[in-house]
Amino acid sequence: MARTKLLRDAVVILGAGTQGRRLAYMWSSTGKPVHLVDRQEKQLSEGIDYVQQLRASPSAISKNWGNITTSSPDRLNSALQQAWLAIECVPENINLKRTVISELDAIAPEQTIIASNSSSYVISEIIEPLTLKNPARVLSAHCYWPPETPAIEIMGHDQTDPSIIELMLNQSQKHGFSPYHVKSTSIGYIYNRIWAAIKRETLLALHEGVATPKEIDAIFKDVLKTPRGPCELMDVVGLDVVLDIENHYADSRKGLPIEPRQYLDNMIKEGKLGFKNRRGFYEYPS
Template identity: 75%
Template sequence: MANSKLLREAVVILGAGTQGRRLAYMWSSTGKPVHLVDQQESQLSQGLDHVHQLRTSSSSISTNWGKITTSKPSSLKEELEKAWLAIECVPENFALKQSVISQLDNLAPDQTILASNSSSYVIGEIIENLSLNNPRRVLSAHCYWPPETPAIEIMGYEQTDPSIIDLLVKKSEEHGFTPYRVRKPSVGYIYNRIWAAIKRETLLTLSEGVASPNEIDAIFRDVLKTPKGPCELMDVVGLDVVLDIEKHYAETRKNLPSEPQKYLQDMIDAGNLGVKNSRGFYKYPRE
């Protein structure tokens, strides 16, 4: 099964938002083609512009770039015929992710690996009530902020073919990722389980008026010697995405405090989404 996948060279990415365009950059770094799919033409053009910026930056990870093509979902079946890997990178909405994975399973050849980039929903949750043609080729493959943070967590579920995980670990390394194998299904993978506790306590601290975002970030950087503090990191992720993830944790784990969700909702209602719209905990220059 693994060898037949290697005959197909392309990677198809559904979603040309912040994460999708960065994944397009990474998966095109060895000269192989990437096809970026999105319903919005503006997302596709902005995605290509962002990939070009990354490729021409001083920290570019390659000089051998694959061609990136774009389309709306109407031509998805044709593009999947060329792909060994298809990644859903749509917003953190459970019903949407279910719909996309179901569509990929119906359209993709049996040899194509189907991966979810969801940061909080594990693949077993997403496909639980779906009737898939080939459930053994689906898994979770969550990235953080490539290429600056090249970690990728690869996690299957009870039916995932182990050879698929082995292959994705190997191919991820070749494309500049640092793969981590999650050995059991885990909501939040490895890092996000730890990060969830940090951001939740950060939001609680803010809601109680104990410290400002700047003070929290400053002491966090001072003690742990990290380049960014938790408020800065949440701005990068997007506060709407952080809220969606926090809601999911609250659904799966009992007795979590409600204040972090309310604090985030108030910020979002005031128009603060983070880096993506130039204002969150901090203000940012517009791209």
């Protein structure tokens, strides 16, 4: 699937949640159109409002914004006919992601790249049971918290066309991302794989009574000069999400200690989910 230029100029994003709306902001930064697709009208309207807030910020990454069109899934086929890239940003449920990837592969034009933004599932395990007509155009394009954290990790599978990887790296950079190529299949990509070890050791230290969350965060920030410590960051992510990710690592890698997952599970049973419900390692004002 050799590519010398983009045959279409739009990007389709499925899912208008936290990541979907942030990606709509990034991919519309060069004046090209974006189609934001979601079943919930409320998500779409809130997503557009949020993009407008980002665009109005003094730190906005562009002055030449593309139009963002919102639509329900019943207009997905029409939106895809104009797209060089379709990104799934649906909730972190592997069966849902498989359904979405299958649908995109069935109806998207031959030259449309299909990307998953999954944080915990690599593209090879998402598509493993699927029969796709064109697996060469499918890859992972996982980003963190754009635009504040513009890193995006591009990872293919054993059938991904190398020219698509190159195109994604180039286009990501043009749209304000900092692209990184994950050169072999890696659960956790690059950063999350390293971050997983930090989370796990933090939870193990807490389980063993080595220090309090406040003390762990304080020494972490003191040594590495980071704005947040690991407990604060886990609160931001959501402790239920952190546990889901840890369970996925444990299913994929034998020998990981169970105590960190037990510690998280006990916190969740106590109703501590992190910043999302104002109770986690710390208490947050409403």
